[in-house]
Amino acid sequence: MMERYKLIKEVGDGTFGSVWRAINKQTGEVVAIKKMKRKYYSWEECMNLREVKSLRRMNHPNIVKLKEVIRENDILYFVFEYMECNLYQLMKDRGEVFSEAEIRNWCFQIFQALAYMHQRGYFHRDLKPENLLVTKDIIKIADFGLAREVCSQPPYTEYVSTRWYRAPEVLLQSSVYDSAVDIWAMGAIMAELFTLRPLFPGLSEPDEIYRICKVIGSPSENTWAEGLQLAGTIKYQFPQFSGVDLSVLIPSASKEAIDLISSLCSWDPRKRPKAAEALQHSFFQSCVYVAPSLRPKVAAKPNTPPSVGVRGASEQKGARRYSTGTLSTTKAANNVLSVKSNASLRTVAAGAQRKLEMAHQAPEKTEKSMKNSFKQSPYRPPARNNPGAFGRSSRRMADIPEKTSNRAATSAKVSNVAEKLGKMSLNSGPQHAGKQPPPWMKAGGWHSQTDLLARSHELPPRRFTRKVVG
Numbered sequence: 001m002m003e004r005y006k007l008i009k010e011v012g013d014g015t016f017g018s019v020w021r022a023i024n025k026q027t028g029e030v031v032a033i034k035k036m037k038r039k040y041y042s043w044e045e046c047m048n049l050r051e052v053k054s055l056r057r058m059n060h061p062n063i064v065k066l067k068e069v070i071r072e073n074d075i076l077y078f079v080f081e082y083m084e085c086n087l088y089q090l091m092k093d094r095g096e097v098f099s100e101a102e103i104r105n106w107c108f109q110i111f112q113a114l115a116y117m118h119q120r121g122y123f124h125r126d127l128k129p130e131n132l133l134v135t136k137d138i139i140k141i142a143d144f145g146l147a148r149e150v151c152s153q154p155p156y157t158e159y160v161s162t163r164w165y166r167a168p169e170v171l172l173q174s175s176v177y178d179s180a181v182d183i184w185a186m187g188a189i190m191a192e193l194f195t196l197r198p199l200f201p202g203l204s205e206p207d208e209i210y211r212i213c214k215v216i217g218s219p220s221e222n223t224w225a226e227g228l229q230l231a232g233t234i235k236y237q238f239p240q241f242s243g244v245d246l247s248v249l250i251p252s253a254s255k256e257a258i259d260l261i262s263s264l265c266s267w268d269p270r271k272r273p274k275a276a277e278a279l280q281h282s283f284f285q286s287c288v289y290v291a292p293s294l295r296p297k298v299a300a301k302p303n304t305p306p307s308v309g310v311r312g313a314s315e316q317k318g319a320r321r322y323s324t325g326t327l328s329t330t331k332a333a334n335n336v337l338s339v340k341s342n343a344s345l346r347t348v349a350a351g352a353q354r355k356l357e358m359a360h361q362a363p364e365k366t367e368k369s370m371k372n373s374f375k376q377s378p379y380r381p382p383a384r385n386n387p388g389a390f391g392r393s394s395r396r397m398a399d400i401p402e403k404t405s406n407r408a409a410t411s412a413k414v415s416n417v418a419e420k421l422g423k424m425s426l427n428s429g430p431q432h433a434g435k436q437p438p439p440w441m442k443a444g445g446w447h448s449q450t451d452l453l454a455r456s457h458e459l460p461p462r463r464f465t466r467k468v469v470g
């Protein structure tokens with residue numbers, strides 16, 4: 001099976017697998033092949049993997065497409081559509097800041113993918129720049145190793161995710177969390193796109209919360225009563241900060257962008273907008289939806305990329321087919337699973353699920369649980385010479401995913417807007433013509449600014465190290 005592909009170059013080395021650029025010798029198609037690090041001794045084991053289970057159900061232009069699953073000599077390979085680079089690589093190599101139009105374009109696409117995914121009852125749980133893959137103007141969500149079905153039943157597995165983008169309810173070990181964790185991550189990522197620096201680069205879990213408090217202000221009974229309870233449960237006391245003016249921290253961002261980021265990064269998960277609501281924020285005003293009835297009757301092209309931001313309207317015609325399609329798998333040969341669109345789903349019995357999930361952890365890349373972390377290192381303000389919110393810490397430290405004992409569960413609360421999304425397609429409107437309506441979402445309470453927080457233009461060049469190669 002694998003002889004059909006020629007491996008060209010390793011382009012990524014993740015926790016669970018190494019990723020290669022490869023060519024399909026028969027068709028000449030360039031693909032990305034993820035070779036899993038552990039062995040899989042049966043086909044059933046493979047079918048139970050989260051990555052397979054969730055990606056099989058996803059068919060969206062902004063979710064990286066799983067083309068094939070191959071098991072050969074007990075090694076498991078995922079064949080994905082190939083993407084040129086990830087968002088972290090783009091930021092790292094960037095000499096100057098991205099334009100707001102570029103950021104809007106990317107975020108609009110990611111929120112569409114999230115709206116699609118959340119609406120179908122999945123959330124990603126590990127959104128970070130490395131998992132957002134870019135080819136030209138198109139951005140796609142990758143790495144569904146941690147994706148969870150919103151309605152899945154307990155017992156819930158421990159899970160691994162990346163600290164800098166981790167939502168406060170997860171840091172505080174909430175037993176119930178939901179798709180709002182992806183929304184928090186998007187706030188942090190969006191801010192990072194503007195400044196090219198992580199917004200909350202915590203060196204540990206307590207430090208992560210400390211930095212969040214410093215930037216968005218400590219939570220109160222008014223802003224997040226449940227959070228105070230959660231903190232009480234693990235005997236954690238929030239440091240007291242009133243927060244800073246995000247527009248000072250992110251000077252290149254417009255008022256609308258600042259308003260959206262502050263909504264996304266709300267302490268209370270229920271106060272964060274849903275992905276479909278975020279798409280309606282005034283920041284995305286130039287990205288206009290067109291109802292199907294108003295669309296020109298042109299046959300959708302099978303692989304048309306989505307039209308976003310202010311780009312050409314001609315690209316948008318295929319958008320709807322992606323938001324309605326489903327995936328199915330065809331076991332074409334004994335050890336090959338080809339993934340085809342627009343056919344029915346098959347759910348695999350979850351017999352060995354828990355065993356697999358546990359095996360899915362990478363012990364050498366985990367840290368002790370938050371409980372232990374807090375127990376052993378009670379809250380301490382960073383030392384005087386601590387670099388502050390935008391520290392010069394090694395990126396690798398936060399790349400190390402942490403094992404937490406959170407249980408994921410929630411009801412899939414899908415807004416009407418999200419439901420409508422599947423019936424809509426995209427169009428591009430003019431850039432901010434005329435007066436803009438006020439943002440629909442209220443910004444968080446920004447009170448004062450602390451000089452401990454460096455401004456982005458005062459920051460030294462980014463010196464983070466990453467595990468991504470190529």
Ligand SMILES: Nc1ncnc2c1ncn2[C@@H]1O[C@H](COP(=O)(O)OP(=O)(O)OP(=O)(O)O)[C@@H](O)[C@H]1O
Pocket residue numbers: 011012013014015016017018019032034064080081082083084085086130131133142143144145468
């Ligand atoms: N389809 C693709 N096209 C091109 N590069 C890819 C593709 N998929 C993954 N990569 C590269 O490989 C890297 C690791 O991939 P991925 O995140 O899927 O692996 P992982 O083992 O699950 O990683 P993690 O440590 O984040 O859990 C990505 O950051 C990206 O740079």
